[in-house]
Amino acid sequence: MPFEQLSQRLSSIVSKIKGQSTLDEKNMEGMLREIRLALLEADVNLTVINRFLTTIKEKSIGLSLNSKVTPSNMVVKIVHDEIIRILGQEMSSLTLNTPMMILGMVGLQGSGKTTSIAKIAHFLKTKHQKRVLLVAADLQRLAAITQLKTLGDSIQVEVFAQENSTPIQVVDAALAYARINGFNAVLIDTAGRLSIDEALMDELALLKDRVKFTDVLLSVDAMSGQDIINVAQRFNQTIPLTGLFATKFDSDSKGGGVFSVVSLTGIHVKFVGVGEKIEDLELFYPDRYANRLLGMGDIVSLVEKAQENIDQKQAVNVAQKMMTGQFDFNDMLEQINQVSKMGSIKNMMKMLPGANKMMPSIDDEVANANLKKTKAIIQSMTKEERANPSLLKQPRKQRIAKGSGQPLLVVNQTIMQLEQTKEQMKHVLKMQGGMPSSLSAGSNTKKNPNKRKNKR
Ligand SMILES: Nc1nc2c(ncn2[C@@H]2O[C@H](COP(=O)(O)OP(=O)(O)O)[C@@H](O)[C@H]2O)c(=O)[nH]1
Ligand SMILES: [Mg+2]
Structure with a gap:
């Protein structure tokens, strides 16, 4: 592969x-x-x-x-x-939702146009119940029409061909024929050349002006080298491409050419050919491909799960506040909300490198109950109190205890907890030489922690 x-x-x-x-x-x-x-x-x-x-x-x-x-x-x-x-x-698909699909297949000779367009015909007929007409507009090689007819026969799809005509004439006639006879997908197989030449480009330019294509696919051979980049760019300039059909993905080629074309032109792969037979067609799912690649x-998926549940910006803010000792009750509340979103605290700790050793036995139920209590207490504080914990003197504490339905003792514990967290953070920072390991990925972050924020 x-x-x-x-x-x-x-x-x-x-x-x-x-x-x-x-x-x-x-x-x-x-x-x-x-x-x-x-x-x-x-x-x-x-x-x-x-x-x-x-x-x-x-x-x-x-x-x-x-x-x-x-x-x-x-x-x-x-x-x-x-x-x-x-x-x-x-996944990038064809323009299916249209009264008349008109698809052009272009590409160099031998890249797999004819084979691939027959695969698409079969796909549209069986998967999307389209009434498909194949058009033989490759008049360069005599055998091309026969090849398309043989393929069409094998999947019971009609092939439109006409001798002694120019490609434009064939396509004109085919479109008229399709309209009269109730076809709703016209697939045009065009001529190729061994390499880009002006005559071919002129022919395609004429077709582009004449026909309202709903899709134009370039067939690219996975075995082709980097010269395919130029080829794709030339084709795209002449007749705007809507996608690539990457052929011969069953070969042991390296695929760098196809990847480069996609990267440089921004034209995405819509189909992959994985063999010579009609059924050897795959839709192209980028995520599955990337997974296969890596x-x-x-x-x-582990990283995704963690990212889903943790708002990165908030995490940055909290981390920065911790480092500068500005951690307040707003931040603590934010942290509690984040942790709650992660589900099990125990499982979350497992993902945290080193956390297992620090807290060998965490009881999820107890931990959750504690979080709830703390949350209730913080929510009973005013905005000013949350931002400035030093305001929390006796009468205020009483009020908060009442409001949250917690004993004064627990309110006091919560206030102490904030101080402890700050202390712990300072300690950890000292141990790690100034910055938690997970924050020191880049050398520049040490000098200027704010830089990180701008990068996001
Ligand atoms: N192994 C393999 N062969 C393919 C694939 N697609 C096309 N071919 C072969 O490539 C050759 C050229 O294909 P053809 O459709 O005639 O190319 P065209 O000149 O661009 O129309 C034929 O022998 C096909 O059977 C593919 O996905 N895998
Ligand atoms: Mg052909």
Whole structure:
């Protein structure tokens, strides 16, 4: 499979950094170098590689303000997300919701146009109940019409062909024929060349002006090298492409060409061909692909789960307040809300590196009950009191105790707890040389903690 090698390289890089709890400039550099090598080996274009690495680096340096996740896992997630960002956030489909689909298939000779358009015909007929007409507009090779007819016969899809005509004439006639006969999907197989030439581009330009395509797909051979980038750009300039049909993904090619085309043109893969037979068609799901590429689905979903439940910005704020000793009851309330969202406190602690040793036995029920009490107490405070705990003297404490339905003793404990938390944070910071490990992923963060905020 294409990307197989890349996938193996990325997996081994990840297992190397897996044990590390912090990422610094040095091991980050090493990792980026390995990713670069892996991408180079996969024949990915140099510009694409450089952009990719810059993004990974930028996102990693301001990293892991979410303490539930180790920095190395976070990097896996960043690489994963960046691959998805390039390949497309969602599966990209054809324009199906239209009274008349008109799809053009373009590409170099031998890239798989005819085979692929027959696969799409079968797909639209069986999965979307479309009335499909295939059009043989490849008049370059005599055998092309016969090939399409054979394929059409095998899936009971009519093929429109017409001898002694120009491609424009064939397409005109086919569209008229389709309208009269109740077809609602016209799929046009165009001619290819061994390489880009002006005659072909002129032909396609004429077609573009004449026909209201709902989709134009470029078939790209997974085995093609980086020259495919130029080819795709030329095609796209001549006849705007709406997607790629990546063929021969059953081969053991490296797939770097296809990845580069997507990255540089922003045109997404809609289908993947995985064999010569009509059924050998797959829809392209970027997230599944990225998972396959990294082989790290479990880590990615762990990080996602933690991210879903923790608002990053709030986490940053709380962390910064803790470090500067400004932690107040508003922050404590925020923390309680975040923790409650995570569900089980015990499970959350398991994800926190080192937390198991610190708190070997946590009873979820007791912990939750305590959180509820604390929350009730904080909610009985005024805004000023929450922001400025030193206001909390006797009459106010009495009022809060009444309001929250808790004994004065518990109110006092809660106030002490705030002080203790601050003390503990100072202690932890001292032990770790100024900054919790999960916050010191980037070297620049130490000098200026506010910088991190801007990076987000
Ligand atoms: N293994 C494999 N072969 C393919 C795939 N798609 C097309 N082919 C083969 O590639 C060759 C060229 O395909 P064809 O459709 O004629 O390309 P065209 O010149 O662009 O129309 C044929 O031998 C096809 O069987 C694919 O996804 N996997
Ligand atoms: Mg063909």
